[in-house]
Amino acid sequence: MLDRLAHDLRTRHPDRPAVLAHTRLGGTRVRIRRGELAALADTCAVALNARGLGQDTTLGLALRPGPRALAVMLAAHRLGLRIAVLDPTAGPDVLAARLALARPDLVLADAAAQAVAGWARPLARRADLALPPLELLGPVATLGRRLPGCAPRLRVGRFGASVPSIPGSDAPARDTDAVIVFTSGTTASPRAVVHSRGGLATGLRTVGELVDPRPGSVVLGGTFFVLVPALSAGAAVALPAREPAALARQLSRLTPAHTYLTPPQLRAALGAGARFTGQVWTGSAPADATLLRRVKQAGADRAWGVYALTELFPAAAVEEAEKSAFTGPGDLVGAPLPGVRTALAPDGELLLGGPGARHRYLGEEPDPWVRTGDLATLDPDGRIVLGGRLKDMVLRRAENIYPGLYEPSLHLPGVELAVLVGVPDGDGDERLVALVQPSPGTDPRQLRAALAGPLARMGSARPDAVLFGRVPLAGRSRKPDRAAASARCARELAG
Template identity: 65%
Template sequence: MLGDLIASLREDDPRPAVLGARRGGRPVVRATRGDLHRLVTGYAAALHARGLVAGDTVGVAVRPGPRSLTVLLAAYHLGLRVAVLDPTAGPEVLLARLALARPRLVLADAAAQAVAGWAAPLARRAHLALPDLAALAPTVTIGRRLPGSAPALPPAPGPRPRGHDGEGDAVVVFTSGTTSRPRAVVHTRASLTAGMRLVHDLVRPAPDRPVLGGTFFVLVPSLAGGAPVALPAGGAARLVRQAARLGPQATYLTPPQLRAALAAGMRFTGRVYSGSAPVNADLLARVRQAGAQEAWGVYALTEVFPAAAVEARAKAAYEGEGDLVGDLLPGVRARTDDQGQLLLAGANAAHRYLGEEPHEWVATGDVGRAVDGRVVLGGRCKDMILRGAENIYPGLYEPALHVAGVELAVLVGVPAGDGDERVVAVVQPTPGVSADAVRAALRDPLQRMGAARPDAVVVADVPLAGRSRKPDRAAAARLAARS
């Protein structure tokens, strides 16, 4: 699909490709399809002129937008492997990751480089930190330079170099690990393409109608389908105005973005998709009530993107134990290991972890099962709570807490001082709903939870963490312990 997208771009095509939003939410064209053609061709020529060949690794630290997209497409065209660098990881972690990936060249925009230079004090306050990139590997600036930035790598003139038509690694995405042992997912050209095709078939983009979403997995399938992509505006109020002006055929936002948008009065059009963090039935129902024709929860991992999907009505109708995350997507296989952990495999599964042997099955870290192609989760393996002689997996019971008036809820274990744990529900009300109303709504669901019934309920905002703003269970447990 990436190759198909590159081949479909024409220099004289004036149709909008990547959209942004002005302060009032009014759409602005950041790049046409012709602009993308020129940038992909120019960056491919520039990287080729630097002597980079298929199989070489480049590090990329460029903010989402037309330049980051076209740099990634140019690298794919040449058969290069892209190591994605995250400025929020901290300098020590990034040093370890760069030492593992060993890029021949680092491509960074001026903002990423400024984090390590004159803007370091500001960056630390914003929880951003990069080491001195130029000291680790030859570094070039993508886009506008600022004082102190590395030399620019402008798009080069001339024809596009011949593309790589073989197999090989495509992208390295760091997911976890420590400074002593970073962990990175390696997708090949084949697995990346397979994942893109699954997204395309799930979203079904129609030509010339905008899609709202900012991830690479939204940009490529949408553009390949002929649809322009609007990068979500920052801030819920601006996002609401942007969506109202766009009327997108499809929207992809994370659960925290959806909750903030709903609180700001968002009205949806077309189909809405959400993932990267748990998506509960109540949230999807509220999205449909706010105008969406369909509201989908997408179950995906960095290693297997996407794996399963469920529409709001099917999720609401599920009455079994655990969290229904949907039907396996075509070609994705699932089984459960001896410890009850869900394993996944398929053409879109990562080839290996960097520095490790290839694998067929990916360990998800989730307690779960697949029955007749439907995946039901019981929570993270590491989140298990031990109370008395009972093993309690929060994910089996948390869906029962998501009643009307509850925006987010988690079950956490709090040390009881005798080696045992207390089970506490931390429940976040929907804006405008009182704590008393939430406790009243939870009375019957709590009675039905049997051995997993919480010892206490704390009504408070659920702490979030990470880029995808998932519930921070450790912080929630600390909150519960203080309450």
């Protein structure tokens, strides 16, 4: 798909918009056109090749999602080098540890992410961006606007500039590493997922076949797995506005055929009165049937929950009607997508495999099975039903309680988000606490009364306490931060 995209951007309607951006006044502007994106990818390839990068070298990428990041990915694919994705929001210490593991030959970074001195430092802090001091990064180049104190710019030339031949620019025949994405681990021992070129191609193809964007349509979303399939199909991609009210206006103006937002983004947009069109896709965090149903009630034709991991994207998908019809225990995430293999470990952990799975973890030997960390069962139709995270298990009175098995029943109308967490109770035991975040305008007394039924049906897993308040979120995907939620519940119970 990457090979085809690089060609199609030049030959199929090069004057059409490729990426759209939301303006401060509520309008839409063309961020970059298809031909311009192809030219930017060409000049990035020339510039990177001039810096000595080619097959089997590593490029660190500390850029926010957008046209520049996509152009660099296309250039990297053309040159046969691998990309190490360096999240600028992870913090300097974490990034320094990841850099030591990946050892990139060159780091491309946003000016704001590099802001290590002068007036640019407050800008970076407001954007939650930071990198270690430049001397710890190794060779660094700035892509885009350069601010005081930043590394020299990568000279990528102008749109439409002639591109000389690049030695070794043909895509490698062998299935080499394509991308390194950091996931779990600590500062002392970071862990990184390595996807091969073939595995990345399989994942992109699966997304394209699942979503099936149409030429000339508009797709709203900002991730690599949204950009590439949409552009390859001839659709334009709109980067989502950050503020909920602006996002609601953007959805109204664009009426996208496909929208991809995380569950927190969906909740915020719904809270701002957003109306949806076409098909809506959500993932990166749990999405219950109630949330998907609210999206359809707000105008979407269909609302999908996508089960995906850093190691395998995507793995399964389920539409709201199918999810709402499921009455068994646990969280139905759908049937495995084509090519995805499933198995259950002796302890009930879900294992996934297939041609789209990661090749290995950096520094480790390849393993055909991805350990998801999720407890699961497979129903008679082979659909995946999650029962909670292994590490989220709560031990209460010698009983193992898996929150994911019971949390779906707490998501009633009027509940924005709910989690079950363990709070230390002495002697190694824990109290089970439900932290419920009401939707705006919900009467807490009525909601507590409505929760009485689901709580009674939880049997021995009924929580010791039910607290109302905001559920802490963490990470770029804004998943529930269970450790922070547990600490918050402990403070409230102590008080």
